Amino acid sequence: MSQRRVPRWLLWLGVPVALVVLAVLLFRWDWLIPIVESRASAALGRPVQIAHLQVHLGRVTEVTATDVRVGNPDGFPEAAPLAQAPRATVQFDVMEYWHNKAVVLPLIELEHPQVSAQATADGKNNYTFSTGKPAGEGAPAESKSAMPRIDVFRILDGEAKVLIPRLKADFTLGIATRDETTPEPRIAVNAKGTYAGQPITGEALLGGLIYFQAQDRPWPLDVKLANGPTNVAVKGTIAHPLELQGADVQLLLRGTDMSLLQPLTGVPFPRTPNFSLGGRLDYADGRARFRDFDGKVGSSDLTGTITVSTGDDVPDVTADLRSKKVDLADLGGFIGETPGRTSTPGQTAQQRREVAKDEQRSRVLPDTPISLPKLTAANVHLKYQADSILGRDVPFDGMRTTMDLENGAIRLHPLSLQVGRGQISGDIALTPQENDAVQARADVQFQRVDLSRLMRATGFQGSGLIGGRAQINSSGKSLADILGRGNGALSLSMAGGGNLSALLVDLSGLRLGNALLSFLKLPDRTQVECFVGDFSLRSGQLDTRALLLDTEDVLITGDGKVDLARERINYRIRSQSKHFTIGQLPAPITIGGTFRDPDVGIDATEAAARGGAAAALGILAAPLAILPTIQFGVGDDNRCQSLVSRGQGGAGRR
Template sequence: MSPHGHNHRPISRSRQVFHGMEMGRFFKWAGIALAGLTVALVAFFALVFNWNMLRGVINDRASAASEQDIEIGGNLDVDLSWAPRITAEKITVGNAEWGSAPEMAEIERLVVSVDLCALLGGTVKLPQLEIENARLLLEKDKAGEKANWNFGDNPAAGAVNRTVVPKERASFPEIGRLRIVDSRLVYREPARGIDLEMDVSTARGATEQDDRVKFSGKGEFEKAPFRLSIDAGSIIALRDEDNPYPLDVDIRIGKTAAKLSGSIDRPLDMQGVDVKLRLEGANPAELFPIIGLPVPDLPPYSISGNLLRRGEAWEFRDFAGKVGDSDLKGVLKYAPGDDRPTITADLTSSLLDFEDLGGFVGAAPAETEKTELSEKTERKARRAQPPPKNGETPPETERVLPDTPFDIGRLRAADLDVKFRATRVLAPNLPIDRLTAHLTVKDGLLRFQPLNFGIAAGNVRSQIVLDGSRDVPRVQADLEILHVKLASLMKGTDFADRVAGEFAGRAKLKGRGASTREMLATADGDIAILMNEGRFSKLLLSLASLDVPKSLEGLLFEDDAMRVRCLVGDFKVERGVMRSRALVFDTEEVRVDGEGTVNLGTEQLDLTVLAHPKEASIGARTPIEVGGTFANPEVGPNEAALGARAGAAAALGALLTPLGALLPFIQLGLGEDSNCAALVHNAREKTERKGGGGR
């Protein structure tokens, strides 16, 4: 009995255990029932809830965040799970106010699943993304300053920008399977004349890592046909920072084609590019509007090498190929600058076809080889046409000097530092055996310092400066000819063993103009040439297509050979006209003196030569006129001058005096006992006695 007088029956331990078990079953079944009810309610909600009721809210929130009009105009459905699957139809994204179309993007159907657990952890993971019948328009404004994919400056728009175009590969949304069907991408950049429309699709690989994204389309670039094909790695490969992103690209713009195959370490900002590049086209000059590389007009080319990018600099390394009939290899580097890019190159050629360099002087690029028959036909056609009268400019078809305008804009587009070496040179009728050049361009000022080549066992050394910073370019040229042997010039012809002699010369000119022809037409300066102890063959006259009168031919040649003691030509150049100061042709039997002009502007010849036999028994000869043009020279007697032979002889003989002024101008490289040295020294003594000290 208890102290209170109540009787209590003790509860057994087994009964307490049984009571606990009953309570556990209750909570278990209650939990199951509650969970089932929740699932049922969620399932019922998912089945009966109309997700389209949320379209307005979603449209408003998305538009505010991106500062673009975004609208889901079709059905919206959600399959709820830990990775809910969202399906939306007829999605439109408004374009910028200045855009060429109302919508930037139109998507007929979008299916995307989102990993909620990853999202709660701060990672955007999309196990599935399907895009059907979409059209995306990417464009810049007419000035090229604004892009429609930049959504705005507010924080929300900035977040959208970072999501759509992240800077780091790992920040790109993680997409498991990407499927794109019947979709198109349009890119427009009016400032560069680009209008491109491409099909976009995906190709499944063995694994998600092996999937590919493909772009293929066509359009226009500066009104030239533009074709582009891209085969890129999967989105998973894009996020993989440990491995380079694979990329294959084929581009064709007009007649220019490029193929790239390789990888990029950082594809989102184009860093770590390492691809094989094959580049070919009809003319390298067509690269200028595409990539801004200032190249002159040259023949068709095909070049392959490694294209690398490190930082802001690009490098085309270990490339090799052909330009026209010339081989070319080397390295080229491109570095952007504040005002203009800087391009450096180190180039070599083991066989250079000299005709391929025509673009450097404004000539048309060589495309086809002229046969010997076609050249003879052209010469006959030129001789058949009447030569222009004195003072008349020959027709354009008769001009020799190129008149293609220099593209000064290209000189100002980039700074250059290019070294070039050719160990073997193929030049029609010119035995050039090597060429060395160093070209620099700085602020539009072009310098060839030097431009040297070996020719006929001698050398030609030159320095050329062209100021392209002016509206009308100006040029200075200094050219020196040393020890050029006539026999070597004729090597490979029937005349090689019938000629002899060594040339030296010098030309210093200044001019201005938009082309080679204009510059020479305005040139001022001096030109001199000298040959010592030579021999000519009569057959050379037929080679030069010159109709020399029989009287002069018989006087000059004996047994088909003419031995030349000395030949000197000295000209003052003023406003494009070469005016002789001394023109002497000295042989054992006769001395021929000449005077006259060569007009570099009209390409006309107007020279008179008079032979002075050294034997008293041979009478004076009729003056010979050398006329015509560079393309069609004419040689014949001047019968009208027959009565004035004595005066002409005295005048022409007096031309020997200025020869003394040649010595400070031209480094003859002749021995003191040579015929030309004696002739020039005698002339110098006459000059000094008259008080003329030189130039």
């Protein structure tokens, strides 16, 4: 029997088939790891390592990578890798892609992933990625909107460690998905550690990735965060979370001091008493808005809207705020004082101690240095209005201001305080200097200021309208420093038609008999013929150029200096009755001591008797010399003008 020979063509076909079968039997998916690592490393800009790779082929193909590690960028100090996971699984729907060219991932699952986001003291970090071209640039229009569909995204016991020295941040995030509350897994996050040097704790329940893909299902979020004494609660939904559009979110802020919000918001706030604010939060066109909020800051109410634009290097903040009632003590942080009072509701024990200490210290003018870093942290445009002002002995009825803070320079244009039918308003500018000081300029107008409101704060009575102007140009590191170095002037006047409590005038001349009658309310007022006060400010020394009060029965003048740098007073007030009065002691009153503890006494060395009009005109020599140069409506009143004429005539007769 002859042996049959194998056809040559079958031999040529069988060898390749055998080789393919052999390759399939011996093939290991790990052989593809170098290719995967290379492409992943190039995409992330960080070395990527995979220990093993397994693939289960099928209609839905499953790829599993074990011991995945994403390292830090080149040049970053040796530290824990950016990310690592013992196991990562991705499922890919092959048939969906074959029929519809759609990328569908039924499952992405990460087991025990760990992330270590770190920064160094010089600002380098391992978590900033360079994206190169903007997403989709140069791609066909139809591919820009094509995104993978992810049915289930699951994280099993993940953890993220955050260490950023510049932010004084060292906290850990626990991250996991929950399946028990909704059909789709929700992402649960908890935080613990420190941020901005304060303890931080928090928890959040967020919608999973499926919400990012469903146009008709807004992304839910429920966040509660405590950073030191500050508490933040955010709850609601976002219609388009990838664009942060269509937010329907309620934001509640509570804490002991709004200045502690800066690390959380990037917006600089002055020191305040305790606060509680609630309102709506939304985001559109690159701007976050905290709108229609209302709440309390200390004893004051506050409503309005704050808008923050974050597209530039420095945030741009626009705020439109209003208070129906405000306690000026709550605004003390704006000028470097300790805000609030010991009686302010909700103050912490520490805040009460600080206020009490501030009230007992020897200095009165605020000497807290102006924080230049806070001034440059954002550009701020503020409109604020207070309908009424609370506080013991406060002479102001209302307040409004427009403030612009740009590149560290502050402008208030104007700051206006209502006093009765008139107002005190002015333009104020603070410009940073290289030596951590600020250049300060202020021009303040007193327009028909109601004397009755000012006198009410002194315990006396009076009526009439005061006008005038104050100017200052100075530099310093605090309000006390600025005033203690200042140059400028102050002029005030009240021409005819007003009146003052007779007790005030009588005490200024030590007219003991009439003072007693004034206590008995007989008489209780004296007519003001003319009032002028004119002062110069040189290097913090407020010097009297003229102080004159002419009433129907007494002439009062004053001279002396007020040292704003040392907060000391050296002043003398002289008076001369136009008529003989029993009980008058024609001795000057001296005012000395400090702002916190002034001394009032009698200058017994100057007790020479004066008589009648000649003596009265004698004490008017200095005021009459400067009175014609003051132009705030004083010269237009015939009573002030007649006083000038009398003085000039009297001087000519002597």
